[in-house]
Amino acid sequence: MLTYEPDDTFAHRLDPRTKLAVQIGFAATALAHPTPWALLVLSALTGLVMAGAGVSLRRTLVAYRFALLVLALAPVLSGVTLGAPWFDRAAATASGLASYRVLLVLLVSAAYVRSTPVRDSRAAIQRTIPGKPGQLLGVGVALVFRFLPVLRSDLRTIRETMAARLGTERGAVDRASTIGMLGLSRAFDRADRLSLALQARCFAWNPTLPPLAFSRADYPVLVVAVVLACSAVI
Amino acid sequence: MATNQTSVERVDDAVVRSFARAAVLAALMGAAVMVGSIPIPFSPVPVSLGVLVVYLMGLYLGPVWGPASVGLYLTAGAVGLPVFANGTSGLGVLVGDTAGYLWAYLIAALVIGALIHGRGQLENPAETSVPVLAAVLLAALTIIYALGTVWLGYMLKLSTIEALNLGVVPFIPGDLLKIVAAIAIVKGGRIDPT
Numbered sequence: 001m002l003t004y005e006p007d008d009t010f011a012h013r014l015d016p017r018t019k020l021a022v023q024i025g026f027a028a029t030a031l032a033h034p035t036p037w038a039l040l041v042l043s044a045l046t047g048l049v050m051a052g053a054g055v056s057l058r059r060t061l062v063a064y065r066f067a068l069l070v071l072a073l074a075p076v077l078s079g080v081t082l083g084a085p086w087f088d089r090a091a092a093t094a095s096g097l098a099s100y101r102v103l104l105v106l107l108v109s110a111a112y113v114r115s116t117p118v119r120d121s122r123a124a125i126q127r128t129i130p131g132k133p134g135q136l137l138g139v140g141v142a143l144v145f146r147f148l149p150v151l152r153s154d155l156r157t158i159r160e161t162m163a164a165r166l167g168t169e170r171g172a173v174d175r176a177s178t179i180g181m182l183g184l185s186r187a188f189d190r191a192d193r194l195s196l197a198l199q200a201r202c203f204a205w206n207p208t209l210p211p212l213a214f215s216r217a218d219y220p221v222l223v224v225a226v227v228l229a230c231s232a233v234i
Numbered sequence: 235m236a237t238n239q240t241s242v243e244r245v246d247d248a249v250v251r252s253f254a255r256a257a258v259l260a261a262l263m264g265a266a267v268m269v270g271s272i273p274i275p276f277s278p279v280p281v282s283l284g285v286l287v288v289y290l291m292g293l294y295l296g297p298v299w300g301p302a303s304v305g306l307y308l309t310a311g312a313v314g315l316p317v318f319a320n321g322t323s324g325l326g327v328l329v330g331d332t333a334g335y336l337w338a339y340l341i342a343a344l345v346i347g348a349l350i351h352g353r354g355q356l357e358n359p360a361e362t363s364v365p366v367l368a369a370v371l372l373a374a375l376t377i378i379y380a381l382g383t384v385w386l387g388y389m390l391k392l393s394t395i396e397a398l399n400l401g402v403v404p405f406i407p408g409d410l411l412k413i414v415a416a417i418a419i420v421k422g423g424r425i426d427p428t
Contacts, residue, residue: 095390112313118315147258151261172411
């Protein structure tokens with residue numbers, strides 16, 4: 001699974017905002033230019049980004065295997081025609097190039113995921129989005145990270161308990177609504193306890209954040225991000 | 235260390251309560267996608283209970299905190315929490331081929347919340363009649379399908395029919411089942427959001 005891994009690569013040392021800018025610039029230009037030449041250049045750039053973050057190509061492809069299935073299927077689906085010539089090669093090529101650019105965008109975002117801890121992402125969100133929405137988004141994301149394993153184990157427990165009582169023999173609607181109802185009521189219980197805890201700890205609009213600062217390495221990478229974003233409109 | 239010299243500005247109690255619910259439901263959505271998902275070959279979006287949680291967000295959190303909760307889920311996934319289909323994450327998924335479905339969740343939660351609760355106080359959705367609930371949830375599902383299909387077709391250069399075959403047709407039975415399940419949960423009346 002694709003997650004943050006502590007390391008000391010070039011990407012790990014960059015400011016999270018720089019890395020977000022690169023991803024946005026890359027996605028913009030990849031969406032704007034699905035041509036073989038542009039994709040060749042972007043492939044080389046993707047290679048650099050992945051090397052810079054120490055991302056393993058094989059592991060990333062395994063993590064995105066289900067997305068890859070669709071990307072591989074799209075050109076086939078696009079090429080097959082009912083009737084002569086049975087396979088439209090131009091349509092399949094266009095769709096294949098379009099699929100490939102999606103793969104490149106996914107690989108570049110994998111570099112961010114591997115090289116950025118949640119704390120940094122949260123600080124980047126709160127410093128980039130001004131005011132109360134930014135605060136709530138930052139704190140909220142941190143809470144989602146914290147609660148995901150808890151709620152996953154809640155849902156597992158519900159499913160295992162249902163299986164032990166032959167709940168798996170019931171109809172699909174019955175099963176889905178039982179899981180949904182129990183999951184939701186547990187989630188609401190947890191939310192109410194969380195809100196009490198937040199109030200007890202003086203949950204404020206202006207907490208202290210970890211410091212973020214652009215280092216010398218950030219500036220050239222930021223320039224790359226801007227160039228990529230501009231190249232989308234050329 | 236960065237320090238804040240300004241005095242502490244407490245978050246309003248009502249906001250804390252709604253915010254906590256939105257955050258926990260966003261995590262529930264991630265958990266439902268992981269635990270409940272069954273990948274099906276030849277189709278981009280696996281059958282998962284994720285969409286069911288989107289319905290519940292709209293129904294129980296309303297037109298403001300429902301979409302906020304979806305927003306937290308999308309942001310957490312974008313910065314690296316493996317909450318998208320099949321345990322993936324990253325900003326790339328939010329612009330990739332299946333991004334249309336994910337962004338449509340925001341609008342779906344907003345539409346459900348607005349149609350059930352209006353602009354005022356949150357109401358108990360159990361008081362809404364079954365036909366109205368069904369119509370609202372079907373409308374939300376239509377929005378998800380429409381945006382998802384348009385984006386899938388644009389990203390992979392597929393015609394509308396091809397995109398529908400890849401991204402909608404295989405999921406219709408599962409998604410209708412989730413609407414029935416959502417209505418059963420609401421009508422079960424065990425949860426009162428007010």
